[in-house]
Amino acid sequence: MKKVKNIPFIDLSLKKIDLDKTISNISRLIKDKNFIGGDEVKKFQNNFSKFNESKYCLGVANGTDALEIALESLDIPKNSEVIVPNFTFLSPAEAVVRGGYKLVLADINLDDFTISIESLQKLINKKTSALIVVHLFGNPCDMLEIKKITDKYGIKIIEDCSQAHGAKFKGKIVGNYGDIGTFSFYPTKNLGAFGDSGAIVTNKKTLYEKAQKIANHGRVATYDHLLPGRNSRLDSIQASVLNFKIQNLEKHNKLRIKQASLLVKAIQSSNIETLKLTPDQFSVFHQFPILSKKRKSLMTFLEKKGINCGIYYPKPLSKMKAFSNIKSISKVHSKNSEIACNEILSLPIGPHLNIKDTEYIANAIQSFSN
Numbered sequence: 001m002k003k004v005k006n007i008p009f010i011d012l013s014l015k016k017i018d019l020d021k022t023i024s025n026i027s028r029l030i031k032d033k034n035f036i037g038g039d040e041v042k043k044f045q046n047n048f049s050k051f052n053e054s055k056y057c058l059g060v061a062n063g064t065d066a067l068e069i070a071l072e073s074l075d076i077p078k079n080s081e082v083i084v085p086n087f088t089f090l091s092p093a094e095a096v097v098r099g100g101y102k103l104v105l106a107d108i109n110l111d112d113f114t115i116s117i118e119s120l121q122k123l124i125n126k127k128t129s130a131l132i133v134v135h136l137f138g139n140p141c142d143m144l145e146i147k148k149i150t151d152k153y154g155i156k157i158i159e160d161c162s163q164a165h166g167a168k169f170k171g172k173i174v175g176n177y178g179d180i181g182t183f184s185f186y187p188t189k190n191l192g193a194f195g196d197s198g199a200i201v202t203n204k205k206t207l208y209e210k211a212q213k214i215a216n217h218g219r220v221a222t223y224d225h226l227l228p229g230r231n232s233r234l235d236s237i238q239a240s241v242l243n244f245k246i247q248n249l250e251k252h253n254k255l256r257i258k259q260a261s262l263l264v265k266a267i268q269s270s271n272i273e274t275l276k277l278t279p280d281q282f283s284v285f286h287q288f289p290i291l292s293k294k295r296k297s298l299m300t301f302l303e304k305k306g307i308n309c310g311i312y313y314p315k316p317l318s319k320m321k322a323f324s325n326i327k328s329i330s331k332v333h334s335k336n337s338e339i340a341c342n343e344i345l346s347l348p349i350g351p352h353l354n355i356k357d358t359e360y361i362a363n364a365i366q367s368f369s370n
């Protein structure tokens with residue numbers, strides 16, 4: 001019987017040469033008993049602020065902490081309203097609720113799955129203090145339109161760039177439009193560690209210094225603590241992995257872009273919907289989502305061809321139990337978020353695939369729709 005191809009949705013295995021180098025870096029840290037802080041962390045913060053063209057970068061324990069610390073650094077009034085897109089991984093909403101702010105959920109666009117400007121405009125009122133935008137699936141939000149609105153009303157912006165390492169809007173790297181940008185380096189991200197880690201970037205010194213204190217027990221010197229903070233430090237081992245892997249980030253992003261352009265071409269000639277990005281949006285395609293009313297049968301068809309897909313996300317935040325007792329959810333704008341949850345399917349994309357794999361996926365999509 002003919003062997004069916006197997007294209008995994010994600011594959012985190014390393015080439016032997018990269019694995020050997022990583023293990024030798026980690027062994028060196030263990031021999032030197034260098035576990036917290038130190039040169040690897042400093043080096044990564046430097047590397048990442050250069051990569052992201054941001055003045056400051058602070059390594060933290062994960063992307064969710066990055067959001068919580070970013071919000072706390074902004075010093076916005078407790079109980080004020082913070083707007084978050086209804087269709088995203090839930091961390092931005094968790095950060096809002098855990099920080100003691102009111103969660104307000106906005107709808108998204110179906111062209112790029114980022115926050116809808118129209119919905120955002122309708123939700124802003126006197127109590128709105130901040131907005132968390134998410135550059136979802138690697139697609140940058142329209143930061144110029146968003147800035148016009150937030151500048152008008154004096155609203156702070158956090159950019160959640162956890163899925164968008166290197167994405168640009170109008171040539172400027174995400175994380176530099178708002179007050180603060182946050183990143184996750186969860187292993188599956190475009191830049192992923194071998195465990196949990198994250199970062200905060202900003203161009204504002206005061207925000208950087210505040211975040212730095214919060215993430216390290218409010219400490220300014222040994223046993224000199226200025227505020228009750230927390231422990232959310234990037235550890236040396238993860239920093240050394242990230243210092244090694246960041247060298248390939250641009251190369252891998254370029255590969256994703258090439259794969260995405262092949263997929264877009266194939267899908268345009270089918271009856272399936274996919275991303276419609278503007279020339280201002282430079283996506284790094286953390287994921288490649290399509291929309292199909294026949295998602296279940298398409299997924300089964302692709303699985304039979306050995307193509308493994310994922311559903312991100314099956315539920316809008318407004319339908320999650322975690323947020324069911326949040327009053328402000330009555331303000332939810334949900335139409336497109338619901339459509340996305342019902343129809344979205346993410347195709348395999350990333351450095352674990354070669355161009356032949358992507359051509360195979362593109363052909364499979366075309367044969368389904370014919």
Ligand SMILES: Cc1ncc(COP(=O)(O)O)c(C=O)c1O
Nearest residue numbers: 062063064089091162184185186
């Ligand atoms: C958009 C977004 N924000 C925040 C996070 C949270 O990151 P972490 O898992 O590192 O806490 C993720 C992780 O999946 C994410 O995709």
